[in-house]
Amino acid sequence: NDYFMYELAICINALCFDKKRSKFKIDKLKIKNLIKGYESIKKISLKEKKSLNILCRGAALRYLLTRLYDYSNTPKTALIKIKDPNEYYQKLITHNSLVSYKDYLI
Numbered sequence: 544n545d546y547f548m549y550e551l552a553i554c555i556n557a558l559c560f561d562k563k564r565s566k567f568k569i570d571k572l573k574i575k576n577l578i579k580g581y582e583s584i585k586k587i588s589l590k591e592k593k594s595l596n597i598l599c600r601g602a603a604l605r606y607l608l609t610r611l612y613d614y615s616n617t618p619k620t621a622l623i624k625i626k627d628p629n630e631y632y633q634k635l636i637t638h639n640s641l642v643s644y645k646d647y648l649i
Contacts, residue, residue, distance in 0.1 A: 545598075548591045551581060552598035555647070556606065556634055567633045571649045578648075592644035599647075600638045607631035 559573040581587065610628035617625055641647060 545594070547585065548587075548594055549598050549602065551577070552595065552602040555599055556602050556631070560634060560637075567630055567637070569634075569637050569647075571647060574647050575649055595644050595647065596638060596641055599641075600635060603631050603635040603638055607635055 554577060555574055559570050559577060560567040561570050562568075578587065607628055610626050610631060613623075614625055614628055617623065
């Protein structure tokens with residue numbers, strides 16, 4: 544079940560933030576709807592709910608570190624687009640300001 548919740552955390556990071564100018568703001572309505580859809584297939588246990596915050600932090604940190612690595616180590620001549628690591632830094636800060644599952648909902 545940890546894998547399912549980690550995938551949900553990745554989805555929250557990827558889909559449930561809105562960019563306002565250069566800032567990323569969490570959209571709790573999107574999270575509520577994502578979780579509602581998820582729970583229409585599989586209920587989230589209390590243990591899983593308690594783990595959501597740490598999993599969202601871990602997912603944000605993983606993408607932040609990957610982007611930092613790519614930013615520092617990809618040659619300028621590479622044909623890939625380097626993504627801004629600051630996006631996931633902001634998301635990590637947001638998750639650090641939240642404490643419980645209820646903090647993610649409206």
